[in-house]
Amino acid sequence: MIAIIDLKAGMTFEQDGKLIRVLEASHHKPGKGNTVMRMKLKDVRSGATTETTMRPDEKVKKAFIENKDVQYLYSQDDTANFMDSETYEQYEIPTAIIEDELKFMLDNMEVKIQFYGSEVIGITLPSTVVLEVAETQPSIKGATVTGSGKPAIMETGLVVNVPDFIEAGERLEINTSEGTYQKRIK
Missing domain, CATH: 2.30.30.30 (SH3 type barrels.)
Incomplete structure (x- = not known):
């Protein structure tokens, strides 16, 4: 208790x-x-x-929750597929359970699956992930870090508010717990 x-x-x-x-x-x-x-x-x-x-x-x-290190393989239809890197055992999780987390995940990414007994109840993401900007408004000349920012669509479909100087094709570190821009990766 x-x-x-x-x-x-x-x-x-x-x-x-x-x-x-x-x-x-x-x-x-x-x-x-x-x-x-x-x-x-x-x-x-x-x-x-x-x-x-x-x-x-x-x-x-x-509740006693057990975590197991796995690799995200791919999503197909309404199922996300994962593989235990040590035993090569595969797990299928309905995408409805992890739809928020999928916006941060790329193929072959390392995550943790959460088990309650033998029941899969979710996944744990790393604290930050690096994603590429797929689409955003053109950068503004002379823009600073303290500007109001603009929305950017990441390669996974996640929408993040980024500084005005960020351009499409750049790689950004994103905080997974808040879904916020952290820094640009060079």
Whole structure:
């Protein structure tokens, strides 16, 4: 059992037969009353997200999640295919479960598959990925890093706001947790 106050973003717990992942968790002290935890939660199996408040002293059963290093091979129809680099065992994951993560993934990329028992519940991306800009507006002469930016479509279809000086064909480091531009790779 784990206290609600100890839950952090990314942790997974069991509640009422559901597997719940914490997306956001913060302490909140209202003007009157006791401290509560404001949480944004996602049902891992259904994909439904909810926002709720819980008392910090409540307890939930922490779910044991196992991670396995795999290589992303390709997506076909509504299935993404992965291979364990050591045993060459292949895994198929419905794209509906990992549609947000697929926007950051290129063929042959190393990721981690998350297992709850023998059930595949998702994947873990590296903290940053390098993607090429497929399409963006032409760069603006004299543009600086502090400009308002412009949207850029990456090679995977991900849309990222980038500085005005970025051009199509450039390689960029993208933060996978926030989907934001980090830096240009030369």
